[in-house]
Amino acid sequence: MTIFTTMVTNKLNASALAVAVVVAAIAAASPDVVCAFRLSPSYSSSQRVLLPPSSPASTVGDVIRSAARDKQMRWPHGPLFSSVPERSSSSSSTVNSSPPPPPLSTLVNRVAVAGATGRTGRYVVEELLRRNVRVLAMVRDVDKANDVLDPTNEYLTIRRTDLGDRDDVISALNDDDGCDAAIWCATGFSDSPDQSWLARLTALFGFATNSKASIDAVGLPALGEGLAKRGVGGSGYGDGGGGGGGGGNASLPRVVMLSSAGVTRPDWSDEKKKALEGSAAIPIVRLNPFGILGLKKESEERLRTCGVDYCIFRPCGLNDNWSPNQRPIFSQGDVAVGRINRMDVARILVDILSTPEATGKTFEAFSIANSEGYYPPAPSLGPALARLVPDDHNAGRGLSEESVRVTYALMQQLLPGEKQDPARLAMGQTYEQLDRDERGRLGERGTEVAPIRTT
Numbered sequence: 001m002t003i004f005t006t007m008v009t010n011k012l013n014a015s016a017l018a019v020a021v022v023v024a025a026i027a028a029a030s031p032d033v034v035c036a037f038r039l040s041p042s043y044s045s046s047q048r049v050l051l052p053p054s055s056p057a058s059t060v061g062d063v064i065r066s067a068a069r070d071k072q073m074r075w076p077h078g079p080l081f082s083s084v085p086e087r088s089s090s091s092s093s094t095v096n097s098s099p100p101p102p103p104l105s106t107l108v109n110r111v112a113v114a115g116a117t118g119r120t121g122r123y124v125v126e127e128l129l130r131r132n133v134r135v136l137a138m139v140r141d142v143d144k145a146n147d148v149l150d151p152t153n154e155y156l157t158i159r160r161t162d163l164g165d166r167d168d169v170i171s172a173l174n175d176d177d178g179c180d181a182a183i184w185c186a187t188g189f190s191d192s193p194d195q196s197w198l199a200r201l202t203a204l205f206g207f208a209t210n211s212k213a214s215i216d217a218v219g220l221p222a223l224g225e226g227l228a229k230r231g232v233g234g235s236g237y238g239d240g241g242g243g244g245g246g247g248g249n250a251s252l253p254r255v256v257m258l259s260s261a262g263v264t265r266p267d268w269s270d271e272k273k274k275a276l277e278g279s280a281a282i283p284i285v286r287l288n289p290f291g292i293l294g295l296k297k298e299s300e301e302r303l304r305t306c307g308v309d310y311c312i313f314r315p316c317g318l319n320d321n322w323s324p325n326q327r328p329i330f331s332q333g334d335v336a337v338g339r340i341n342r343m344d345v346a347r348i349l350v351d352i353l354s355t356p357e358a359t360g361k362t363f364e365a366f367s368i369a370n371s372e373g374y375y376p377p378a379p380s381l382g383p384a385l386a387r388l389v390p391d392d393h394n395a396g397r398g399l400s401e402e403s404v405r406v407t408y409a410l411m412q413q414l415l416p417g418e419k420q421d422p423a424r425l426a427m428g429q430t431y432e433q434l435d436r437d438e439r440g441r442l443g444e445r446g447t448e449v450a451p452i453r454t455t
């Protein structure tokens with residue numbers, strides 16, 4: 001088995017070379033292991049070195065020895081490591097060279113945005129308008145929409161819509177010449193126009209105890225139902241029938257759901273929670289206020305089964321202090337932990353509409369801040385999403401548990417901060433505060449009071 005490790009060095013300095021020597025010595029002790037180093041003069045020696053996903057290990061040696069033992073480890077579509085760096089393997093070179101999709105305005109006539117006045121929703125509307133796409137903003141508060149959106153834009157229609165009423169949602173989709181795609185950015189987590197704490201708490205209890213009445217459970221499948229009956233406009237790019245494909249023959253997604261990383265974690269077995277503690281013990285999963293994650297998971301399932309071509313996008317923590325315009329790291333298995341700026345989330349949600357490789361898939365994402373120098377966002381999501389599996393993969397079970405485990409091992413190395421131990425975070429505490437041993441805004445881990453709104 002060969003392990004490819006990109007060593008980061010600056011002028012081949014002594015510390016980097018010392019690490020290289022240690023790793024090479026470990027490799028020499030294991031005849032099956034070959035290490036390939038790319039020595040780059042432009043990299044800094046203090047950068048994090050990513051090691052191949054393997055069984056949980058605490059040292060470089062553990063990882064390498066364990067990877068050597070695990071010779072059969074395979075990524076969903078092929079070997080995880082090969083004897084040379086995989087930059088030009090046939091499958092990835094094919095997808096990497098795929099042309100960018102046509103402009104979205106040639107693919108759709110009008111896009112409905114549910115939750116258009118939200119902190120993510122307004123960026124989604126802006127992004128669509130910036131691409132000359134007509135937008136139907138479905139809102140509950142028209143005055144707020146007039147404030148936070150640009151009502152003078154001739155491509156924008158603002159419509160008061162009751163997202164908890166199936167018929168109203170379907171009727172909105174058919175207004176004028178209708179919509180042919182939709183992005184769901186609304187949440188039932190703040191389910192009342194009255195934003196007092198008491199009103200929110202009351203609404204949330206209603207939401208949590210009667211999920212059939214929540215906007216996610218009613219409005220989201222209604223979007224799917226309404227759009228499943230309509231044809232896609234524009235050039236028909238990506239049309240080929242049958243959603244859920246992994247490549248260019250799939251249809252385009254008609255409904256894109258902004259969901260959340262972590263929705264499956266409360267339901268993991270105790271054994272899995274222990275093995276993947278860095279994903280299972282983060283504050284939102286540990287506290288899961290009012291069962292919000294289960295409700296989102298249930299809404300996801302309603303979308304999957306309502307007959308429309310869909311995509312479910314689950315970002316990690318939304319954080320507007322995290323730099324925008326970063327490269328997103330996509331993964332599956334619901335093990336990702338990290339942060340992403342809402343503007344990047346909005347761009348991805350809009351990009352998905354012109355990405356057939358997204359259809360029928362569910363995936364998570366965070367971004368690596370300060371990556372703008374050499375890791376800009378890719379011009380197209382297609383190559384990255386083509387590598388992900390559709391929801392009907394593995395008889396509907398998604399990734400195998402082994403693939404989830406190796407994904408976890410890699411994702412945990414991409415955590416923000418220095419301590420990189422999200423299981424120690426308190427709700428409301430940042431990675432930076434954890435690094436400095438400072439309390440978060442809601443107090444110590446284990447005694448914090450979960451807020452009604454976690455965003």
Ligand SMILES: NC(=O)c1ccc[n+]([C@@H]2O[C@H](COP(=O)([O-])OP(=O)(O)OC[C@H]3O[C@@H](n4cnc5c(N)ncnc54)[C@H](OP(=O)(O)O)[C@@H]3O)[C@@H](O)[C@H]2O)c1
Pocket residue numbers: 114115116117118119120121139140141144162163164185186187188189190191192193215258259260261314315316317318319454455
């Ligand atoms: N915070 C995180 O770290 C995180 C991580 C991953 C995923 N997410 C998810 O990302 C999504 C968007 O987050 P965000 O921060 O953009 O949310 P947000 O700012 O709270 O926006 C929510 C939107 O939903 C609308 N809404 C709520 N209840 C409604 C109702 N009954 N009828 C109509 N509209 C309703 C709100 O309308 P008003 O403008 O009128 O209030 C608002 O436009 C949420 O589903 C959230 O769970 C969050």
